[in-house]
Amino acid sequence: MSITQHTPQRALRSAAPGQATPRCANTAEHQARLAWRLTPRDRWIIRMLHEHRVLTSTQITALAFPSYRSGTQRLRELYLWSVIDRFQPFASVGTAPMHYVLGTAGAAVLAAEEGLEVKDLGYRHNRAFGVAHNLRLAHLVGVNEWFTALIAATRHVTARHDNRADGSEPGRDTAVGAWWSEARCARHFGDLTKPDAYGRFHRDGRHVEFFLEFDQGTEALAKLAGKLAGYAALAAATGITTPLLIWLPTARREASARRQLHRIWQGLDQPDTVPVATAAAGLLDPHAAHPSPADPVWLPLHISPGATPAGAGARLPLHHLAEAWPNVHPPESAAHPSDNRGGADGADGNPPDHGRDTGTRAEQPHRLAPPHPMPPVGSRHAARPRR
Template identity: 55%
Template sequence: MITTTTRQHTLRGHLPGRHTARAASSVEHQAMLASRLTARDKWLLALLHEHRVLTSFQIQDAAFPSGRSARQRIRDLYLWRAVSRFQPFQQLGSAPMHYVLGPAGAAVLAAEHGLEVKELGYRHDRAMAIAHNQRLAHTIGVNDFFTSLIARTRHTSAGEALAVWWSEARCARHFGDLVIPDGYGRWRTGSGAVVREVEWFLEYDTGTESLTKVGRKLAAYARLAESTGIATPVLVWLPTTRREAGARTALAGVHAGLDNPRAVPVATAAADLLDPTSPHPSPAEAVWLPLTSARHGRAGPRYNLADLADAWPGLAPPAGQGGEDGEGEAGDAAVASPYRLPPPNPIPPRATPNRGARGKH
């Protein structure tokens, strides 16, 4: 039996120190952030602007040594409204917290490039709308693919590095009249005068799309190769080896019918091939099976990402190989312009202590 009524205002406990949207855009708040945001914080803001949403686990993989340090720092950024967050519904268990660029973070990012916030194309409501977007799981999956490569870069000393990571939106601006990849990347190995790079377009499959539709995308990549004169590998990432087998059949049928199949190198891999005992499993492992290796029913060896170009003799190295600017194409200028920021370097700057910031990071 209910004997008393709980007043509504007592249920509205807010997080102490959380700034209002108006305060976050004030001159005073921006001045405060100038003394507290580190180079790594600003890098993270640029990454969120480029790739729309990252989970707490992806942020940890990309930039932090531990979950504790990641949680402490992200909490500060959240309280300062540099980032915003949401937690999607999940049938079993709890989904990780998802983070997007916040209003104060957008103001910092715009100011760094000499722009107004509106020139970023940023609106807080649009940034948060990804929470209800039907492609949220797909976007998170693509970002997981690349952040796992960043984690491998950070935690190995084998001279491997993710040199370039472009978002779907950036790919659409460059290639959208012909095809829209889920992402573009470059993997670099070696150092000094001996440097190798492999570039690729990513097609990330969640298992819900028709395999026939997956195969038909190759015709669009063939038109892109013909238009640019550049043969760029297409990597198809699938959830299971069973799904991969079906996809390879669909891809092989379309690939064989292309006017110039060699202009569209294709390789597939499945997530369940990753070593679960590895501290940092990633698509850099030997999980890639080139489509040409399945000719005449003979399955060839699986390649790691660094050696994948060896599967296609005569494949030209990426233009501008060995650069350190973090850009995938010379045409994507490093100088910002309205609605066109340069792509952030996939590798975060080295962490530096900031006495004005709360928490250790």
């Protein structure tokens, strides 16, 4: 799957049967062997799967490995060790990539690192595999693909800078500072609105934090536009203005959505508290080396597509969106997400404390901090372009 392509849910029907492969049992002896087998990158993958439920082989390799081959080799080892599990949905056209979820041994490792029992994580093996038959699997994979493309492009920009002797290339401080899953967003904001994700992006001294609504073209546009009221209520309750990014599959659907969104947006009591920008996957250059949401495809809702000749000049790259909303300023604590990029366990990846959390760590010990979306520093050498 690629961010420039749209995969409908009907194309992912059920898990295809596969041949059984001998795997390690999750015993105490096996856990002891894993203590020296698992690398910081492996442990980061465990946390990412716990947070985001399912990641495909192409997504994991793009996030953390130098090539698809090296990534799949390591994923196979983790699978044989029962650290991760996998399934392959049936695809009506072509072959779907392998989809990975957290395995029993991986859950045990994560619980031990946190000083918890596996049950305290809310992990159950059958529940982890349940995503294979979830009717929203394509949507979940699509959201994860969106962030994967953003992070992969970010890592390649950083790698190009690291290879320059003078260190003068723009984008040297590019980083994705946070990536919250839909489930985490629901726990924090679900009484008012349910974003598909929360993120934070930093490049060339510019910072933007945002909520993401990922549209696959299956939802009525009136329902999509109606979500603005929830974001307005959240802004009023917290006193924080957070931009909303709406990603659509085609430019045609984006044009239709913008008309309905603009009408609802103007009717809000305080429209300025809900900055909105739209973009479409169809606007990405499919021939680019690493097309991603960071590209100049974003159009703030208050700017008309005809504001410049052909409307193309109004499109902004992701990190320039803050300039379209001069009254939106990211908190100082979010100033440099690349400074605390994940180590062996990953940085917590939390946005600043905005009063959004619904409970403290003491009240909810099983709610782990989100893993930092950037891979561990030790794996940065793996950011070479895929061949």
